[in-house]
Amino acid sequence: MFDTPTRYIFEDFITDTGRARSGDELFGLLRKGVGQYGYDRLVFTVRRDVDLPESLNGHALLYSYPEDWVKYYIENNCASFDPVMKAGATQANAFTWDGLEKRSVYTPKQTRFMRLADEAGLKNGVGVPIRGSGSTIAGVGLASTERCDAAHPHLDMLSAFCTQFYAAFKRLNPRTASEQTEPAHLSPREREVLTWMASGKTDDEIGMILSISRNTVDSHVRHIFLKLNACNRVTAVVAGLMHGHIHL
Incomplete structure (x- = not known):
């Protein structure tokens, strides 16, 4: 066979x-x-x-x-x-x-x-x-x-x-003209934060891992949400995976 x-x-x-x-x-x-x-x-x-x-x-x-x-x-x-x-x-x-x-x-x-x-x-x-x-x-x-x-x-x-x-x-199956938008740019630190978010880490845990304050983590998270047009952590992670910002 x-x-x-x-x-x-x-x-x-x-x-x-x-x-x-x-x-x-x-x-x-x-x-x-x-x-x-x-x-x-x-x-x-x-x-x-x-x-x-x-x-x-x-x-x-x-x-x-x-x-x-x-x-x-x-x-x-x-x-x-x-x-x-x-x-x-x-x-x-x-x-x-x-x-x-x-x-x-x-x-x-x-x-x-x-x-x-x-x-x-x-x-x-x-x-x-x-x-x-x-x-x-x-x-x-x-x-x-x-x-x-x-x-x-x-x-x-x-x-x-x-x-x-x-x-x-x-x-x-090409993307339509309306779908062909330029992907958002995330900074290296934002990609790090998003990667740990995808792993299920809390803001406090991410701060400890990256040696930054919780407020700084929160600021990065808000910027990530804005850039990826995400309303929560789950949609941010999905968008990050979809556009290649992070890999599991």
């Missing part, structure tokens, strides 16, 4: 994605491309890309994962501890889930999560991070319904298919 000769050559995939007129059509082409290597379960996620409309920044934008698994994933906020998602945000190259687990130290919660994914029919998993201009973080998760212990994942070709898919997806 995983070592069958390529039948849908990459050059044809490039031509076909250039002609596609919808995200669903593009996703169908991607399924065809990676399907020849045995991967019939896909999920496409954009964690952050300021070149795309904000409505297209999110988990499971397009997918062929089991519906009940996607529902479970979203309802239980699994993205906050999913080791594959975290690796996809920090790694530059495609990786296998098995390889990631061998070189990582999972928490019991993460280990159980990965076992549940396997039971849900997501086997031989591969993560394909996609990097673009600025602080873009996106990716495609690939898996198979059937387990193949001798799976050869063809990581380079899978990366090529996914990267070309993303380039075509962005072509179809």
